[in-house]
Amino acid sequence: MDAAPNSPAYHRVIVKVSGEALSGPEGFGIHQPTVDRIAEDLIAARKAGFALGVVVGGGNILRGVKMSGKSLSRPTADSMGMLATVMNGLVLEAAIERLGAPARTMSALSMPQVCETYERARALRHFEENRIVVFAGGTGNPFFTTDTTAVLRAAEMECDAVLKATDVDGVYSADPKKDPKAERYDRISLKEAFDRDLKVLDATAFALARENSMPIIVFSIRVPGAIEAVLRGTGRATVVGG
Template sequence: MAEPAFKRVVVKISGEALSGSEPFGIDQPIVERYAADLVSASEMGVRLGVVVGGGNILRGAHLSGENLSRPTADSMGMLATVMNALVLEAAIERAGTPARTMSALAMPQVCETFERARALRHLEERRIVIFAGGTGNPYFTTDTTAVLRAAEMGCEAVLKATNVDGVYSADPKKDPTATRYEQLTHEEAIRSDLKVMDATAFALARENRMPIIVFAIHEANAITAVLSGAGRSTLVGSRN
């Protein structure tokens, strides 16, 4: 297997990706496949953090309204990410690699509370760390969480898993003329209002010179392919 392009990364997996072809819930075979891919990446010598969304269970921003405040709805969304993290943690451990869920929301009976020093120790001991609970604050997406945790963990890149093989000028499922970018700067991604990540995440990545690799996760071994330089993807930022 090729030498990995990065030695320490955070992989961002959306909650919707865990539901497979279903509109809601958790598709266990899909989770097992992602877990196997993460374990293979770990076996390449890559230190791995994972941030998982909660959209397959609940999206706080969509739930908020007249009868429910945005902070309350976002807190509910953060709880959904913890549920997804626990499912993924169990699958990773069944696949043969130790994993730890660390939540920004304290719930010690369920999982560890996020502490930077402890998370770094887990990575050094070759555990896959799953960061749950978002940032612990409302109004911030799990995309922003992924960039934040990557910066805190001294990662070299964020691998953003999506349903398409990179960043396009428009939605390729709706616009057949959409073109795929091989590389963009963070500033270009913000200025073009590309929807693959929110502007706050891009701005934080720009400030920390954190490259974001956007790739499709639906293929088997997609994560290891990107790390090996074999998968199709779009680089936002610079590898330097």
Template structure:
């Protein structure tokens, strides 16, 4: 990466991943609620993102919208998949605005950017402008997925991470890593601490959806899978101290 793209505060160079993209699902923002946003949970995630930024890491975030509407779930005979996915992308914008405000309340500047242009609400996504925000110390919250239907927010996260030359994708989930089987269903499931992309493919492990994982492999992006419910889990994963699975080239 060109050094001119790394103008963060002193100390960033000591981090294992100086620039990261965090994938936060819409469901993670629900907390104990069955739908929508749980403000204390949103605030806790925002404080964690702010703490990571204050350590010198440049932070981008891709947020999902499943707490409000998931396109693939509502698509059907009466609602075309493309229309449903567009509705889901709009839901991610609502979440991004909430997370942006919460990060700023935590004391760190933030900017929401949407792949679907709505300039009266937030900035349209543009790579060069996003890089400028990162270099200036702002947490960049990316909404609207890829801007196209039929692509998941996992794919959107890896795409943005590759575009913004991030060092890793931090995938916040409800489990503390990648397992050989669903640990909620199989008590004998084995948790992996580290994997290569090739090993994950050979073992048919569901790290991300196929399109997202193929792009991550092509871009040689490390993927860190961790449980977001743990306090300060995002910062811990980014600095190599948390309980997580690292999938690397």
């Protein structure tokens, strides 16, 4: 959409939060102070007038692709991983609501006793009613990552961008933790990021983002207030595509 002068370019977005981000300094499981800080950042962006959905991963509890092997099929392992994302979604929803904002967890896997089952029309109504929607359960199918889920839900929810929360402040030419000469990009095309194998997204998510002209904004979730700052155009981030 076209933005008025000096107004933010992005108004409705999906924030992709990895499961590992929820483990904070612990490296595994759920670190409640970290979850609360992320919830506070989401609420601050909502109060600033932005519409937010969140796609949450499950790697802090279980990563399906690592569980698959001779004794466990990939579909079964991925189903276990999707259940982990539902647990994380419920934790994040509870933190958001405890801090005073309305939220709903919607799972691609049907478990009505636990949370709402994902339906596009209902999710759009939640956005219209200014709720923060937490999308869990991945796509509901094995072999697809939560990166792909984030781009898919962004397209379905008619979002302006996907904000990919990482532990670095953008996209670099190499791992900045290992290469001090790594170059940081302010903006890069989806094609260039894919051709250079910069690990922004997996191949399926890249293809979906390119097909839908969906910008991916990579930023550090470790910086308090980063979500609102990125949406206002003042935060440190890399815009991929757009």
